[in-house]
Amino acid sequence: METSYLQKTPTSLQLHNEAKQFIPGGVTANIKFFAPYPIVMNRAGGAYLYDVDQNPYIDYNLCYGALILGHGNERVTAAVREQLATMGTTIFGTPHRLETEMAKLLIDLYPGIESVRYTNSGLEATLLAIRLATAWTGRKKLAKFEGHYHGGYDQVLISVHPSERERNHPPAVKPDSLGLPDYYTENTVVLPFNDLEQTAEILKKHRHEIAAVILEPVQGGYLPPDLAFLRGVRELTKEYGMVLIFDEVKTGFRVGLSGAQGRYGVTPDLTALGKVLGGGFPIGAVGGQREIMELCSPARGADILSNDPHQSSPSDTEILFHSGTYNGHPMILAAGLATIRSLQQPGTYAQLEEGTMKLRRGMEEILDRFGIPGHTVGEGSIFNIVLADQRVKQIQDVLRSDLSLRKELDVALLSQGIYIKPLNRFSLSTAHRSEVIHETLERFEQGVKRLAKG
Numbered sequence: 020m021e022t023s024y025l026q027k028t029p030t031s032l033q034l035h036n037e038a039k040q041f042i043p044g045g046v047t048a049n050i051k052f053f054a055p056y057p058i059v060m061n062r063a064g065g066a067y068l069y070d071v072d073q074n075p076y077i078d079y080n081l082c083y084g085a086l087i088l089g090h091g092n093e094r095v096t097a098a099v100r101e102q103l104a105t106m107g108t109t110i111f112g113t114p115h116r117l118e119t120e121m122a123k124l125l126i127d128l129y130p131g132i133e134s135v136r137y138t139n140s141g142l143e144a145t146l147l148a149i150r151l152a153t154a155w156t157g158r159k160k161l162a163k164f165e166g167h168y169h170g171g172y173d174q175v176l177i178s179v180h181p182s183e184r185e186r187n188h189p190p191a192v193k194p195d196s197l198g199l200p201d202y203y204t205e206n207t208v209v210l211p212f213n214d215l216e217q218t219a220e221i222l223k224k225h226r227h228e229i230a231a232v233i234l235e236p237v238q239g240g241y242l243p244p245d246l247a248f249l250r251g252v253r254e255l256t257k258e259y260g261m262v263l264i265f266d267e268v269k270t271g272f273r274v275g276l277s278g279a280q281g282r283y284g285v286t287p288d289l290t291a292l293g294k295v296l297g298g299g300f301p302i303g304a305v306g307g308q309r310e311i312m313e314l315c316s317p318a319r320g321a322d323i324l325s326n327d328p329h330q331s332s333p334s335d336t337e338i339l340f341h342s343g344t345y346n347g348h349p350m351i352l353a354a355g356l357a358t359i360r361s362l363q364q365p366g367t368y369a370q371l372e373e374g375t376m377k378l379r380r381g382m383e384e385i386l387d388r389f390g391i392p393g394h395t396v397g398e399g400s401i402f403n404i405v406l407a408d409q410r411v412k413q414i415q416d417v418l419r420s421d422l423s424l425r426k427e428l429d430v431a432l433l434s435q436g437i438y439i440k441p442l443n444r445f446s447l448s449t450a451h452r453s454e455v456i457h458e459t460l461e462r463f464e465q466g467v468k469r470l471a472k473g
């Protein structure tokens with residue numbers, strides 16, 4: 020164990036031990052835990068996080084990729100302050116203008132979006148998308164890809180963390196949590212990412228039962244799709260009448276203003292968004308084909324301008340239910356709009372990607388110099404380090420890499436003041452300017468040196 024980790028973060032350990040007495044594992048989301056204990060932060064700015072022992076960290080987690088403009092971006096915080104001041108409240112609980120303003124922007128930017136509903140998280144967005152697909156097709160099975168995460172609920176907590184399997188074996192249906200009813204394992208079909216042949220075979224076998232195929236177009240935000248694979252999945256779903264859902268919670272506004280669908284030129288039927296969309300506040304959204312989205316319209320069939328008291332509205336069972344006390348929260352939409360407007364400034368993505376490539380190349384050069392077999396893999400401003408000789412294309416390749424050395428590396432990096440969640444991907448923000456990247460590479464070299472020394 021890295022002794023300097025323990026020496027540098029005594030207050031984090033003390034606070035974690037206290038939290039454990041009142042909160043299971045001392046964390047409010049399982050993903051926030053890692054060994055030996057998570058670092059407790061209490062301040063941030065730009066590319067930096069500061070922990071309760073005053074140690075600075077260059078943040079490459081960025082709230083799991085959400086903070087694309089870094090911490091405390093002035094445009095975003097000003098928009099939130101102004102919104103709060105002009106509203107005279109924190110929320111109306113009624114329709115308001117920003118809901119339509121954001122919807123128009125999303126429709127403008129995303130080829131697959133013609134109509135929008137908001138949720139409070141990415142989880143709720145994929146849940147609504149799957150419910151829409153189920154209602155639209157009248158079928159009950161969901162096809163998802165091995166290693167793809169769509170939120171922490173029953174229907175999709177399957178084979179996100181698969182076991183290793185033989186290359187030519189189909190992926191197994193593996194529940195990822197205690198407490199999942201058998202219904203979901205029985206009605207889920209698991210597919211291998213970036214393997215069109217096997218995917219086509221499995222989809223064909225279940226072609227009359229599958230309502231939707233859901234996927235992260237860039238797996239885990241860092242494993243890019245083969246273009247032929249993505250196009251093939253689009254064609255197959257069309258042929259079999261299945262709804263294609265792109266879960267762009269990570270890729271939305273990350274791999275470009277129009278997400279993965281814009282970058283690769285493949286248009287899904289439904290899109291789930293989250294993370295960057297909220298400018299650091301909780302949000303999700305579903306957008307897609309108007310006819311499918313209209314399933315959740317309570318005004319469907321009713322002429323709202325008519326005063327005819329005999330006109331009937333559709334009954335509840337004819338409408339797809341979607342609700343949420345805080346959906347379309349005005350403060351959050353103000354933060355999201357300010358974020359997207361900043362991202363729309365020319366050159367933003369080019370600068371982000373240039374910085375990311377410089378960091379990746381620098382890290383690869385350092386690993387190479389210290390004789391550690393590994394490389395980086397990613398898309399846009401997200402990447403990961405994979406300690407393996409071979410290039411990786413799917414989760415099975417990642418499972419075969421040296422994950423225990425990677426964990427050691429991550430703890431060494433934390434001790435050097437590079438913040439990532441161990442084994443997780445690296446995300447960059449516009450605050451990660453060239454001097455920050457330079458500093459990161461110096462710290463990275465120190466971390467790798469410690470690792471090489473053993």
Ligand code: PMP
Nearest residue numbers: 140141142168169170268269293
């Ligand atoms: N889908 C993807 C692709 C995600 O990365 C995440 C979050 N990591 C979710 C869904 C769930 O989003 P949330 O945590 O906002 O519920």
